[in-house]
Amino acid sequence: MVIEKANSPVPNKVRAGWDQLTAKYAGGRDLADRFFQEIVKKYTSSRRHYHNLQHIQALLEFCEIYAAQLNDRDVVEFAIFYHDIIYNVLRKDNELRSAGVAVKRLEALKFPADKMEQVKIYIEATKTHALTVSVTHPRDLQFFLDFDMSILAADLDQYEAYARQVRREYRIYPDNLYYPGRKQFLQSCLAAEHIFQTAIFQELYEAKARTNMARELDKYGL
DSSP: OOOOOOTTTHHHHHHHHHHHHHSSSSTTTHHHHHHHHHHHHHHHHHTTTSSSSSHHHHHHHHHHHHHHGGHHHHHHHHHHHHTTTTTOOOOOOOHHHHHHHHHHHHHHHHHHHHHHHHHHHHHHTTTTTOOOOOOOHHHHHHHHHHHHHGGGGGGGHHHHHHHHHHHHHHTTTHHHHHHHHHHHHHHHHHHOOOOOHHHHHHHHHHHHHHHHOOOOHHHTTT
């Protein structure tokens, strides 16, 4: 068993997951390696504190846990790798731009066009976390979105670290601008009927996520 270093910039599971995924398609190893280096460069930017390779690894681990529940794991995994490849806190179109990068790279890797369109839809859905009628496997998209939101139900110390990391990513904004936006996000999640979309995530993680977010609101007087 390979032991990962705590501060490894490229978690072993991320590299292995990419290699296993891309080996199935005809784009070639050299191209897949070049695209992986692009992924590493983007996700290890000095501006990334939460939306980094550790986030990708966490989602891939959930993908492995729930593999038997997925109809098309490859679509979900490519969406995981590319959903935050563009991340600029000053812009409102990160999801659209990330989806655009994914389409270009998956075309080059010879990923089937119909599945590539699904990856695009999944990534764009991270903006609103809403389903669309053009999804081939709606439950796969629901699992992907729940994987992405899973940090909300983490143990308290991990959740608090996440909140600090996101604040650092938005450090360009002063507190009087950042915290009202954070408050709006937390309150909108808590006001929704469900934070998670799949029944299994609702059963396992809903209550804990609500407790974490309510505690954050109280902690910062939001």
